[in-house]
Amino acid sequence: MHLAHLRLRDFRNYTRLDADFEPGFHLLLGRNAQGKTNILEALHLLATLRSFRGVGSAAMVRHGQPGWFVGGRAIGTSTHDVRIYWSSRERRLTLDQQPIKRLTDYLGTFRTVAFCTEDLTLVKGAGRGRRRFLDFLLTQTVPGYLPLLQRYTRAVRARNALLKRKPIDEASLDSFTAEVIQLGNQLIAHRHDLMPALAPRIQAAHKRIAPNGEELRVELIPSVKKDFAAELELTRDRERKHGATIIGPHRDEIALLLHDRSAADYASEGQKRTIAIALKIAQAEHLTEIHGAPPVLLIDDVMGELDEHRRQGFLPLLEKCGSGRGQVFMTCTEENWPHDLNRVLQRWKIHNGTLLPC
Amino acid sequence: MASLPEPVSALVGALGQLPGIGPRSAERLALHLVQSEAGQVKQLAEALVTATERIELCVTCGALTETQPCALCTDDRRDSTTVCVVETAVDVINVEKSGAFRGRFHVLGGKISPLNGVDPEDLRIAQLEARMDGVREVILALGTDVEGDATSNYLAQRLTAKGVKVTRIAHGLPAGSGLEYADDLTLSHALKGRREM
Numbered sequence: 001m002h003l004a005h006l007r008l009r010d011f012r013n014y015t016r017l018d019a020d021f022e023p024g025f026h027l028l029l030g031r032n033a034q035g036k037t038n039i040l041e042a043l044h045l046l047a048t049l050r051s052f053r054g055v056g057s058a059a060m061v062r063h064g065q066p067g068w069f070v071g072g073r074a075i076g077t078s079t080h081d082v083r084i085y086w087s088s089r090e091r092r093l094t095l096d097q098q099p100i101k102r103l104t105d106y107l108g109t110f111r112t113v114a115f116c117t118e119d120l121t122l123v124k125g126a127g128r129g130r131r132r133f134l135d136f137l138l139t140q141t142v143p144g145y146l147p148l149l150q151r152y153t154r155a156v157r158a159r160n161a162l163l164k165r166k167p168i169d170e171a172s173l174d175s176f177t178a179e180v181i182q183l184g185n186q187l188i189a190h191r192h193d194l195m196p197a198l199a200p201r202i203q204a205a206h207k208r209i210a211p212n213g214e215e216l217r218v219e220l221i222p223s224v225k226k227d228f229a230a231e232l233e234l235t236r237d238r239e240r241k242h243g244a245t246i247i248g249p250h251r252d253e254i255a256l257l258l259h260d261r262s263a264a265d266y267a268s269e270g271q272k273r274t275i276a277i278a279l280k281i282a283q284a285e286h287l288t289e290i291h292g293a294p295p296v297l298l299i300d301d302v303m304g305e306l307d308e309h310r311r312q313g314f315l316p317l318l319e320k321c322g323s324g325r326g327q328v329f330m331t332c333t334e335e336n337w338p339h340d341l342n343r344v345l346q347r348w349k350i351h352n353g354t355l356l357p358c
Numbered sequence: 359m360a361s362l363p364e365p366v367s368a369l370v371g372a373l374g375q376l377p378g379i380g381p382r383s384a385e386r387l388a389l390h391l392v393q394s395e396a397g398q399v400k401q402l403a404e405a406l407v408t409a410t411e412r413i414e415l416c417v418t419c420g421a422l423t424e425t426q427p428c429a430l431c432t433d434d435r436r437d438s439t440t441v442c443v444v445e446t447a448v449d450v451i452n453v454e455k456s457g458a459f460r461g462r463f464h465v466l467g468g469k470i471s472p473l474n475g476v477d478p479e480d481l482r483i484a485q486l487e488a489r490m491d492g493v494r495e496v497i498l499a500l501g502t503d504v505e506g507d508a509t510s511n512y513l514a515q516r517l518t519a520k521g522v523k524v525t526r527i528a529h530g531l532p533a534g535s536g537l538e539y540a541d542d543l544t545l546s547h548a549l550k551g552r553r554e555m
Contacts, residue, residue: 104542144542154473154504161472172470172478175512179504 001076001111001293002327003043009069010062012038013353022346025322028331029358030350036331039355040114040298043329046072046082047112047296048136049093049103054118057086074110075325076293082109104146107139111295113284115302119276123256123263130254137198137283138190141290145190152183156245164243180248181228187249188224195220201285206278209306209313216258216275223251274310277302281317294321299330366392418489420465420482421450430454430463437461439494443486443513445469445501453499461497464489469500469509478512486513490520498526502547 008017013035028036041060044052051060061068067087074080085092093100100106121129138145159176162169199218206216224231224247231247232239239246256263256275263275288294297318303311322328349358362370366388374384391399415421416428423429430436430450440461444450450463466481486496496517500506514524530548531540540548 102541144546147543151504155508158472158504158508165472169477171512171515172472172508174515175470175508175510176472176504178511179508183504 001074001296002325003046003072003110003296004075004079005071005073006039006042007069007071008042010065011042011068011070012060012062014038015062015353017353017355019355021327023325023327025318025345026327026329027345027347028329028350028355029333029347030331031333034350035353035355036350037116037300039350040116040300040329040331042070043072043296043298044112044114045070045084046074047110049084049106052114052116052118052298057091058088061086072110076110080109104144107146111140111287111291112298113280113287113295114298114300115277115280116298116300117302119280120272122279123267123272123275127251127253130256131250131252133279133283134191134194134198134252134254137286138194140287141194142190148183148186148190152180152187152249155179155183156248156250160244163239163245168240177232180245181232184224184228184248188222188228191220191222191249191252197289198282198286201282202278205281205285205313206275208316209277209281209310210271210274211309214258214271214274216256216263216278217260219255219257221253221255223247223249223253273305277306277310277314281314284317284321288320294326296326297321297328297330299328301331301333303330303332415447415465418485419450419463420447420467420485421463422447435460439492440497441486441489441493441495442497442499444499445506449499459497462489466500466509469505470512471505481509483513483516487516487520490517490522493522495523495525498524502529 002023003021006017006019006021008014011017028039030036041051041053044050045060051057053059057068067085067090069083069085071081071083074082081094081096083092083094093106095106095109122133135145135149139149155176159173159180162173162176199220202218203216206214210216228248232245235247258267258271258275263272267275284295284297299318303314306314318328320326347358349356362385369388369391370381370384373379373387374381376384379387391402412424413422414424414426416423416426416431418427418431421428421430425432437460440459441464442453442459442461443464443466444453445466445468447465450465453459453463464482464486466483466486468476468481470476470478470481496513498510498513500510510526514526517524528551530544530551531537537545
């Protein structure tokens, strides 16, 4: 899978950009604040309709302009034309000139995995980020997972609204509880199915890039241990006090343990970074395994932070994704790119919102 | 729109309130109307007023009707031991069109939705319970979103406590089409609801 053409209008610091990309390894060079990451952000947007910087659409419009446009031609098993337009008054998403009404009809057209500094929150941050990591993978690999997740979220929100009211309408609560349990059990089953494939991948990726002797353990800590309905009944008093559903897949956690201790609390910054990269490598490998073709890798300034050993552990994935019909985009500040990448590189120079081959 | 005369823009505004009419269509309709023959427009206006004055909701079932109670509720040939529960008055017309149901109807007027502030008391549930004398089966024909499902659970619980048999319409593949047109969720529902042949 690769992106053959990218078109930007009033996106971040790009007034206009039209660029053609071959499959292979692309190096985006330029000084700071010239717009390297913005290219990766646009590519990630085409795949997921979200910014990897975790910001809303309004933040991506060029200063003083009404809206932005990001379009692209993605070539996988077939060729697709994708166009996204956003302004405060209008949003448009089309796939091959047809408007998209449901997200599930779109996702999977173009797949990316981004490596960026924000990944550190996967290790350091709240459980929500790690659940999103799982949900992203399941959304991209299990048909029907996204609508299921959306239904579950809506059922929990409705149930919470009922729990906040006094007095509680018990009969209404029961009817939404039945929905939460029925949908939640399906989510739980999907997550339990994913972990035996995913955890060893993360651990193996970590082993390749971490110094010898460092051992990572990855475990799903399910909020529901065995029987959702029975356990929900046990939290009856507490959830009434909190006015919220306090157990369920929306409270699942992924434990990242370095020598049996929580990485968030005990690992050094460098160790956390290594774990974050291992998570992303596993994500890319899992998508490759399921779909038979690697996702497009977007690597934002991460290589520069890695020492020789960790870089060596990272290279096999880069080689795999950048070969054949695959594609890798990597940003680097001026010539600080890893010289140990001895394959053919397509180099681009980014200067103040322009992109030129060099 | 500033260039339109005041009465025309007022008409555009009124038409724009209608479902499925955007600002462009509203403007086109308004300009068409003000340029039509006076008699034609008068006819339309009269039809609008008569229809809205003469149509009301049936006191028994909640369907659109000209008489009280409605023809569906008074027709002796219909089976009064089965009641089909739907969300809106328009759903009655849709089920009627199918011709597959010959019992009575009951319009709920919505579904339980805590996020939109709709409680069971806001729906015509008490009226439904009051109609249960001599009813053997209640068929729930509500939507299949989270709120529709929860409302079905709710009604099932309340009505079975009264000793009425409660069933729910099946959901699966649209008739006469191939599997290729069904989305994942519909297909998985259809598979779960399979029957032995």
